[in-house]
Amino acid sequence: MIGVTDILGYGFFDYKYNIPDFSSDLFCPAHIGYIVLVYMLGIFGSYLLRKADHRRISALLKALSVTALVLETAKISWESYYDISSGRGFNYFGLLPVYTCSLYIYTMLAAAWGRGRARECSLSFLTTVGLVYGAIGVVYCNGLNFYPFWTFGAFYSLFFHSAMFLTGMFLLVSGYKRLEWRDVPLSFIPILLLSLVAIPINYAIGSDYMLIYSGSGLPLYEELAASLAEKGLRWVYTVIMMLTHLPIAALVVAVYKLIGGLAKRKRG
16 A cells, blocks of 8 residues: 555655755645635634634633644654754754744743733734734745655644734734734833843854844845844844844734724724
């Protein structure tokens, strides 16, 4: 009997370095279909949840927070097993959960189980920067440059960014979180706290966590980082990249208020 592995030439849990002749599945037919599915779910799912009881939203947050934590732990353990057993050693340059998108794990835990300012800042991040990064990550899923679409590596990256996008959408449309201008600085606090971990690591080993060291793969930012580094001003790029998150959050708040204003006029 011919199995899926025989047809594809790899298994679901195969590691990226063990899959021969693979270049990228970014924007392959399956990925394009997935993008359409997630964005439709974001629109229609949000519509269905617009009047959802907030207790149900809280339960959803708790379920997603645990799922994200378990999957992240599984992904790190799984990749580390292959890296270490193959003699490469632990991947300190790319496997630590200190990317900006990694904040989804931490802010979800605080939003679902925490209280006070930590929960407030987390909800602000999830509905602004987190929502935007999730939406971008579904479309430009970097994991598909390393893993074929039908693998755990690709599944994790796609699920993670989809969850970021959908969580932000559901929180806003359900009214669980109502954005105000003060959410712009509040959303920046989790980013600032994570950078206190990422910056020392980046400057010690030359990694690019949070993309605040060399802007790897970011148009314009990568060239800016290289140019400033040549002048001994890499720290200036780090500051610029950090501050970039503020207008992103402000844009989401502005769009949210614009849509809310239009909806009130329509009802009036």
